[in-house]
Amino acid sequence: MRFHVLGLGPIGCLLAHHLRQTVSNHHSITLVHKSTKYAANAVNPSSRVLLERNSIVVPQSGFQHETFDHKVEPTTSKTTPIESLIVCVKAHHTVNTIRALLPRLTPDTTIVLMQNGMGIYEALIREIFRNPDRRPHFVVASITHGAFLKDYMHVVHAGVGGIQLGVVPEHGADFEASYPHMSLADLGERTPRSDTLRHTVAALTGLAALNVDWQSFYTIQMALRRKVVVNAVVNPLTALMDCKNGAVLAHPSGRAICERVCLEAANVFRAQHAADLRDVRASSREHNTTFPFQLTKDALVQEVERVAQVTANNYSSMLMDIKRGRTTEIGFMNGYLCDLGKRHNVQMPTNSLLMRLIDLRTRIPVHL
Template sequence: MSTWSQDAEEISREAKASKLSGRVHIIGLGNAGTFIAHSLAARQSPPPITLLMHQASFYQTFRRKKRSLAVNYNGLDDNRTGFDVEILEDKVWRRIPSREEQHDAQEEDEMYENDQNFHEEEEGHIECLIVCCKAYMTEKVIRDVRHRLSPNSTILLVQNGLGIVEKLNRDLFPDEHSRPHYMQGVLSHGLKKQDSYKIGHVSVGSLILSPVVTSHTPLIEAERDTHWAPTTKYLLRLLTLTPSLVATADTPAGLLQYQLERLTVSSVLGSLGAIHDCKNRDLLHNYAVSRTMRLLLLEISSVIYALPELRGIPGIEDRFSPERLRRLVINVAANRPEDASSLRNDLRYQQNTEIDFLNGWIVRRGEELGMKCVLNYMIVQLVLSRMQMISQREASAVPIDFENVILTGDNTKDD
């Protein structure tokens, strides 16, 4: 028996021993969510997977794609099926089973059109929830499943930005004894959307995972007395043994450092790209932009140095020095010159942005530490002002009333 098969059987035995169903629920089928769901389905022994969709229209598109998720590797599509789907309708989650569960001869269209054929999952407990939506949407989407989560549940957040866990604890789970457990991940695979529920795998990266310690005390001290929940252990083992994810487990302190590097790049390239409405290449070899980057990085570096979570960890001064962060940002821009930041795309499509979880997080943590991050505060306000200008411009656009347009050469009237 292969090692892979043995690992799959061991995961299954551990889940049964902990009285877990092993089911994984996933919210957010953008690039990251699609890749993770597809990778889990590609396992030799895939776990039961449920895709949570907040609109029926999402499922209709998914059904037209033959209920499959596709990842294009080197020009070849790899399609995976077998997903259960739950749709939120009238504040009730309704389940549509995978094709494998549909043993009768009833057509799926008929099953979808007749509400009586849905299986209501209103009280269905969620053990492992993977959330891959934008940071600003996280609180809303988790609110819809809050009643299905318990202190035995584990939520994995794979997103850009920081401060999300603190917001969830403040707004959704204020009682620390009843809140679920958290994990966070940093995904570095190169992914590009090609179609609905289809992405291209551009470059191999990794998924770095760690349970979350919700404390601003030094993480190297908080880690020593922490015991992970069964659902946390199960999800961590499941993902790290899924080959295509190239996932590794790290300590909370180790993960935070990767998150801070990612946040730094997004707070500089992402924010400046959104403000200037440009791609990464346009931010290179521009003296004015370079000066702005250096000043931003001085503030960001100062805040990171002062974080109590990182106290006592060796090498922080070198890893997060302004010069080392500058080289990191420049390397990303040079290696991905045609990339446009998600902040820029959000503004173009008049969507909310993650700015509060990027430069906004730097500003908030700086204030907590007695530091005024005026440059990062200015960047936040510039992005917000640009968003407001775009919205006002669109709202003031003169609509065209096609019904009352008189076409040239058609000026005759009936008597």
């Protein structure tokens, strides 16, 4: 089995380290670097993926290395099909980076999406994998670990959380036949096409130190919706105010903005739920008609407050992007909610304003 980790930020390094530590050396793990310079340094014999936790640094070696446009090690071939691709690049880079790897992706490939935000899978389907018969398997994940890079390929695991993953449904396949206790048998008979999905799910769920949990796709969608609302509050406010996560709800003004974002999100999720019910009734399929409490305004506010408290001393990824002059992921957070609003005719003034403010912030030089 050939695993490729695309994107060596905090989550990419965290996953690569634990994956290499867990799976047999018979399975290759290739780190896909963003430039030849980084990859060339990485193949240095003294180079390792370093994982730091509680001031203890654990090195991990045994990786192969590639870039998008240059083969670094002769042991890997740029024409070799990719069997399992774990995607950890920023949300707005996903489509272009996967497009660059498209000649090596097949319908047998399994792609795991491990990013912040929502709408990434939909963008890939819309822009790259339009034909469902030629589409790879997809696994989506929600991550609550806290991590940051101390240096390239040196990740600090600052807060232990978990990873929930779900397999995107495919036509004619029931990947959740034994729900709520899914097993690898649910992924179908052993075939070249199902094997990559089976091995990928087995490898990820075997990462005990990362608390990986295979959930139903419905459960993952719920977790991702709640997380995107948390990000839609915490990320833009911390980026605009240049503060740690815990400061955004420490004052009445911050809490008021949080409540407005959550109200708009709850309204659009309710409209989406109603539209799904109409589609279900038209097709005579079964569906839960009750709107989930977890997506109500009060529940969303509580989740934002919980995450802001747990990560109170952390700096958000959007704030760091602003400071480094990088493009933010706002389009897959507040932007995703605004797109849902347009689709279901729900007004999203607070989310729209936050998007515009972040756009303005990125166009004004930051004085460090």
